[in-house]
Amino acid sequence: MAGKLAVTHTSNELSGDLRRLGFTEYEARVYIQLLRQSPATAYEISKSTGVPRPNTYQALEALAQRAAVLPVSETPVRYVAAKPSELFDAIARQTQTLCSDLAERLSAIAPSADDQYVWTLRGEVAVHDKIHDLISDSREVIWIKAADEVLRRHKAALRAAAERGVETLIVLFGFDADEFRFTDRCRVYIHEGSGVRMGSADNLFTVAVDHTEMLTAALDGEVTAAHSRNRPIVNLAQSLIRHDYYMAEIFARFGPQIDAEFGPHLKALRMACFSPEQIVSFKQKTGL
Template structure:
């Protein structure tokens, strides 16, 4: 029994529904005439001939015509079909990438904006691209679940010579250039939504809800946003290091007292 989702996925390779079913049927049955392909695939006989003709024209299906005029069809081997699909996709991707980046680099406006990035997959993909494009440094504030998704990218960034600094929350073994935030009742409260901040080369910034919350993050290249949130991370690191070295209880009480008077939750 063939999973119906296969036909849907094959349509991403440029085949329509009937073409996908005819190709799979031929792979399964071997060389066959149109009648048998129709029977094996469930494609109406009124549509099987134009479907096979389209596949033949594209080179996905081969045919032999006998002396009596009848035709037998054979599917292109799966490995060959997939290699052709890979090459076509790669060529298309490379062309589109080149064109889009050229367009993006033209006529930059002086105005700065904050754009919204929605959803877990989009946020993670955006983070990975920013980290991979980093030239000099990455500054980050991040919680455990999201850190686990980006750990390999951060390690690779550090290995190619970028500075990676900042602070992690509830991460057992972050890379050694990142600080571990001390455990804190306020940060661990059940209604406290986790966040992240990612600054790259002090030129691009992504921040917002931690990706697993499947909510919103915000992207900007505004220098003021970048300065303020990098400064926030630096102060968080500084306070954390002081508390690690000094009388923790006494300093913690002092910090919380000051922040409480300022009506800041810490």
């Protein structure tokens, strides 16, 4: 009994996913049954699935038109299911082609005004897909402030950008700047000379691309991001990264004097303006 329930549950899940790809309920049930038992006649399929026989014939005809099933005999007509890997590879290619064509045609009728909105992305996959797209589509320059463990997820895209001549500036939370120096056009600086993450802002990932768009993401806990081409907001993201680059250069030259004046990790300055939560985080991460 438990086995039968498990099979039914799995079939329902598969049927639901097939419907998301445009199959009807009956087409999904017929295709799944043919995967289990092929070849089979319409009568046999109808009896096994509980789909009314006229609806079974309609489903088989529709499935045959999309090459999901194939008739292999004439008297009586028996059907076999197409291999799932081949069928869904074909569907994926067709869908991608259609989506690309639609995007191009719809863009042609959309207003040409600059996109001044701030778009919110939610979820790890959506956020990292957008980061990947920004890096992959870059043409001139990428500025990033991020932790090394996050950047590693996008290392291949960053390397490819560097190799096609994109200038890269990275302010790194981490300890090995050379890991991301792919060409002589990659400038990587350890954040404040130490690479230690502290405070809530330092848990953000920020990237600005080609001086035209930016994304900043919170990657701890619920993963969310804001993406925009709005000029003042892009300038704000670039200013954040630019000033951290300034600080990295200043620390490289005057680190001991700065520590003597303000304490390690600018403790005196941070304690004066951090929230109570940020102070706790600072002490935990620095041991001060």
